[in-house]
Amino acid sequence: MNQFAGIELGGTKCICLLGSGPDDVRARAQFPTRDPQTTLAAIADVLRTWHAASPLAAIGIASFGPIDLRERSPTHGRIGASPKKIWAYTDVEAFFRQRFEVPIGITTDVIGAAMAEGRWGGARSLDDFAYVTVGTGVGVGLIHAGRPLIGAHHPELGHARIARAAGDDWPGHCMFHGDCVEGLASGPAIAARCGASAAELPADSPAWSLVAHALAQLAHLLVVSVAPQRILMGGGVLAQRARLFADIRAQLAASLGDYLDIAELRSGLDTYIVPPGLGADAGPLGALAVAMDTQGKR
Secondary structure, three states: OOOEEEEEEOOOEEEEEEEEEOOEEEEEEEEEOOOHHHHHHHHHHHHHHHHHHOOOOEEEEEEOOOEOOOOOOOOOOEEOOOOOHHHOOOEHHHHHHOOOOOOEEEEEHHHHHHHHHHHHOOOOOOOOEEEEEEOOOEEEEEEEOOEEOOOOOOOOHHHOEOOOOOOOOOOOOEOOOEOEHHHHHOHHHHHHHHOOOOOOOOOOOOHHHHHHHHHHHHHHHHHHHOOOOOEEEEOHHHHHOOOHHHHHHHHHHHHHOOOOOOHHHHOOHHHOEEOOOOHHHHHHHHHHHHHHHHHHHO
């Protein structure tokens, strides 16, 4: 059986998997995301060990972004103007192509997670769905007709401007846009607003309702634009506060106001906005899915 390497390069940590899916994970390595030189070298060392023991069929990379994913672009696979300034303009794909003579595929971490959910997780029966991650940043992966939706750039809906909650005039934490969704609902935004991390913030803090409001507004935007059959929401912030889902659903229902006649909405928001079926492994398994798809194209 072929073995694949998947690299989830996250804003806080990096996870590498060896295998071919959730039921076939043969090895796993995890370490913090530091500067590009240190982090990429550590990943390469892990991959060399795996490749020496048994050749890899392909390598998949699912990285924080933004990333140039335009197939014909001379900077394909390069990180753009990232909030992680030391990573801006790092050519992640080229680093691995120069070191491994196997097929290499790359996408964003959130698109990779969406691909994994469609292949093995909570969206297996769906052709059109959205995956939202809420952690160091806020990202959205869109799957349309079974394929990732990428135009002149991949979606960056975490940076969408939204209607603010009544009375909330906090300027936000995004270095580019201030009070976009990421600037209001990400882990760093919560810490900046409250002086405590999401893990430390009390369950009864009024800040949670504001986080739910921002994510409900993002869901509203998704419903009235691409109308996904389901919205999966994951990431560290939601993993720590699963009770947030009920508030997000309630605020989305109030925001939509029964405007759209969509069967998936009529069946109940409890099955429309849901956690990922693969849990915290959606991201690293997404990198494996990228590797498998890349090997299949060669």
